[in-house]
Amino acid sequence: MTDTTSNQMWGGRFAAGPDAIMEAINASIGFDQRMAAQDIAGSRAHAAMLAATGVITDSDAQAIREGLLTVLSEIEAGEFVFSTALEDIHMNVEARLKEIIGEPAGRLHTGRSRNDQVATDFKLWVRDQLDAAESGLLALIAALLSQAEAGADWVMPGFTHLQTAQPVTWGHHMMAYVEMFGRDLSRVRDARARMNESPLGAAALAGTSFPVDRDMTATALGFDRPAANSLDAVSDRDFALEFLSAASICAMHLSRFAEELVIWSSAQFRFVTLSDRFSTGSSIMPQKKNPDAAELIRAKVGRIYGANTALMMVMKGLPLAYSKDMQEDKEQVFDAADSWMLALAAMEGMVRDMTANRECLAAAAGSGFSTATDLADWLVRVLGLPFRDAHHVTGALVARAETRGCDLPDLTIEEMQETHAGITEDVYSVLGVENSVNSRTSYGGTAPAQVRAQVQRWKDMLG
Numbered sequence: 001m002t003d004t005t006s007n008q009m010w011g012g013r014f015a016a017g018p019d020a021i022m023e024a025i026n027a028s029i030g031f032d033q034r035m036a037a038q039d040i041a042g043s044r045a046h047a048a049m050l051a052a053t054g055v056i057t058d059s060d061a062q063a064i065r066e067g068l069l070t071v072l073s074e075i076e077a078g079e080f081v082f083s084t085a086l087e088d089i090h091m092n093v094e095a096r097l098k099e100i101i102g103e104p105a106g107r108l109h110t111g112r113s114r115n116d117q118v119a120t121d122f123k124l125w126v127r128d129q130l131d132a133a134e135s136g137l138l139a140l141i142a143a144l145l146s147q148a149e150a151g152a153d154w155v156m157p158g159f160t161h162l163q164t165a166q167p168v169t170w171g172h173h174m175m176a177y178v179e180m181f182g183r184d185l186s187r188v189r190d191a192r193a194r195m196n197e198s199p200l201g202a203a204a205l206a207g208t209s210f211p212v213d214r215d216m217t218a219t220a221l222g223f224d225r226p227a228a229n230s231l232d233a234v235s236d237r238d239f240a241l242e243f244l245s246a247a248s249i250c251a252m253h254l255s256r257f258a259e260e261l262v263i264w265s266s267a268q269f270r271f272v273t274l275s276d277r278f279s280t281g282s283s284i285m286p287q288k289k290n291p292d293a294a295e296l297i298r299a300k301v302g303r304i305y306g307a308n309t310a311l312m313m314v315m316k317g318l319p320l321a322y323s324k325d326m327q328e329d330k331e332q333v334f335d336a337a338d339s340w341m342l343a344l345a346a347m348e349g350m351v352r353d354m355t356a357n358r359e360c361l362a363a364a365a366g367s368g369f370s371t372a373t374d375l376a377d378w379l380v381r382v383l384g385l386p387f388r389d390a391h392h393v394t395g396a397l398v399a400r401a402e403t404r405g406c407d408l409p410d411l412t413i414e415e416m417q418e419t420h421a422g423i424t425e426d427v428y429s430v431l432g433v434e435n436s437v438n439s440r441t442s443y444g445g446t447a448p449a450q451v452r453a454q455v456q457r458w459k460d461m462l463g
Contacts, residue, residue, distance in 0.1 A: 027084045029092055031331045036075045038124035039089050040068045042117060042200060045220035047108055053211050055111060060104040067101040068093070090117050111210035112203055115234040115322045119199035122330065124221065126243050129337045130192045133246070136344030137185045138462065141178055143351040148174035149455050153448035155433045156271065156361035157370055166373055167365045167433040170356050171451035177257055178458055184250040191246055195239035198223035202233035205321035235321040237311065240333050244308040247340045251301040254343050258294040261350065265291050270360045275353035278346065293346045300339040307332035365433045369398050369408055374430040374439065383422045393420045 044065055051061035071093055074080040086092045091114075098105035151170030158168035198218035201208065207230040214226035227233035264271035265279075278293040310332045314325055372394050379390035396419045401408050409431040416423040429435055441447045444454070 028088045028327050028330070029082050029084055029086065031334060032089045032118075032121075033075075033082055033092070034334055035089055035121045035125050035330075036093065037072065038121040038128075039093055039117070040072045041124065042120045042217075042221060043093070043108055044068055045217045046112060046200060048220065049213050049216045050107070050110060050210075052216060053213050055210050055212070056104075056107045060107050063101045063104040064097070064108050067097045067105065070100055071096050088114075088118070089121070090114055111208045111212045112200065113205075113234070115204050116199045116202040116230075119202070119234050119236070120221070122237075123195060123199065123239055126239055126333065127192060127195065127222075129341070130188050130195075130243060130246075132337075132341055133188050133250075133344065134185065134192075136341060136348065137181055137188065137250070140344060140348040140351065141181050141185070141458070141462070143348050144174045144178045144181070145455055145458055147171075147351060147354075147356070148178065148451060151356055151358070152451040152455070153437075154356065154358050154361055155365040155437055157364045157367070158446070164364075164367060164370050167370050167436045168446040169437050169448055169451055170358075170361060171448065171455070172437075172446040175451060175454050175458075177253070178454075180253040180256075181250070182458070184246065184253060187246040187249065191239070191242040193224075195242065196222075196224045197227040197233075198225070199227050199233035199236070201226060202230035205231055205234055231321045235318070235326075237315055237326065237329050240329055241308070241311055241315070244304070244311060244333065244336055247304050247336050248301075248308045251304045251340060251343060254347050255298045255301045257347065258297040261294040261354070262291050262298070265289075265294075269364070270357055271364070273355045273357060274350060275355075277353060278350045293350055297343045297346055300343045303339045304336045307336035362433070366407060366409075369401065371408055371431045371433060371436050372398055374436045375408060375427065378427055378430045379420070379423075382424075382426065383420075 047056070047061045047064040047068075050056040051058050071080070074096070080092075080096065082092055083095070086095055094105060094108065097108065148171040151174070154170040155167050156170050156173065157164045158166050158173070198214065198221060200217045200221070201212045201214035218224070218226045227236070261272065261274065263269055265274050274289070274291055274294070276289075279289050279291055311329055314328050318325055375397065376387065376390040376394040379385045379393055380387050383390075385393070397408060397411065397416060400415060400419065401411055404411070409428060413423065413425055413427075416427065430439065437446050438448065441450060444450065
């Protein structure tokens with residue numbers, strides 16, 4: 001027989017041996033206590049249904065209802081003592097309920113299992129987080145719309161490869177993020193609609209022989225309908241995976257914007273000034289103003305992506321229906337939700353408070369031969385050149401301007417005509433950055449009129 005006291009793995013915090021190890025690995029109360037409100041809401045709905053269907057008496061249901069409210073008030077007041085020995089939030093609540101009301105507490109679990117109970121609690125919790133994400137996205141979109149409307153005609157450089165490409169407007173750039181976060185909003189709403197089916201009443205995996213009314217509990221908990229297959233109801237974690245997927249895509253969008261804010265707020269760009277509320281100073285360099293909030297948003301992506309991958313790995317090899325592996329479904333979702341909500345709130349605050357430096361934007365918009373494409377388009381449209389020929393002529397004029405150390409609008413008409421004799425004074429009408437952005441009137445283009453139209457479209461959609 002093995003002497004367990006000699007096993008180094010059972011020393012220290014596991015000095016009591018295998019029983020302590022099993023308790024530690026089996027318990028989830030350290031994190032699933034966050035679902036206390038959802039657990040009690042589900043139990044209240046279940047008790048009311050059991051009374052309505054005659055499974056338990058009205059007096060027992062009333063005692064359960066009042067006892068659960070007492071438990072909830074204790075938890076909310078920070079007076080509840082959570083026990084690792086009782087494993088999870090469900091058993092902790094039920095044990096305390098029994099202490100308060102006695103025998104009727106034992107009837108609460110009739111017609112259900114911890115399997116459908118935890119699935120219901122987790123769905124309710126994730127649904128609440130989706131609602132919070134929707135609110136956060138709506139606030140961020142509103143902040144972006146305010147920025148876009150204020151700077152609908154402010155010119156700035158548009159980039160590809162982080163190289164100056166063509167002039168755009170500040171409003172147009174802000175509206176690009178409105179479209180991104182608008183898709184995130186759509187994904188959140190879509191995920192919420194699809195997950196809104198109640199697992200309660202599926203019991204362990206096969207349903208129950210008690211005459212439960214699953215429609216009643218589904219309605220009481222705000223679900224659209226009960227889940228249609230008991231095996232799937234207790235083993236499904238798609239709703240959590242969709243939550244993490246939507247969070248991951250949105251976090252990527254937040255990170256892209258955060259990266260631009262880090263670049264734009266640098267001394268080399270000076271496109272934006274971030275408020276002191278979302279910046280910090282250096283401990284030794286008094287001139288520094290660091291965009292810490294943006295940088296931390298950028299870093300949060302790793303935690304959210306990691307949570308998404310972790311849960312996929314938990315679920316990928318599980319046979320139907322429930323396996324204890326699924327206890328590992330919550331911690332990463334909780335952490336990702338915290339990271340996502342914080343990142344949304346921080347980005348909304350930064351966008352609402354930041355100041356775009358119009359003069360710096362305009363100065364940068366005219367650099368880097370940003371109107372070269374406008375020149376090529378003019379050669380095609382006015383002189384009838386094939387675009388490839390126009391591209392060649394424009395390239396030659398850019399090279400000439402580089403040699404002179406000037407921009408395209410600074411070349412004289414004579415210099416331009418030396419490259420192509422057909423060029424006329426009219427070419428200057430397209431070379432200024434203001435002329436450039438005003439000409440981009442195609443739907444979704446950067447022209448101020450188009451930007452204002454898109455702002456109004458979004459305002460109308462959001463009401």
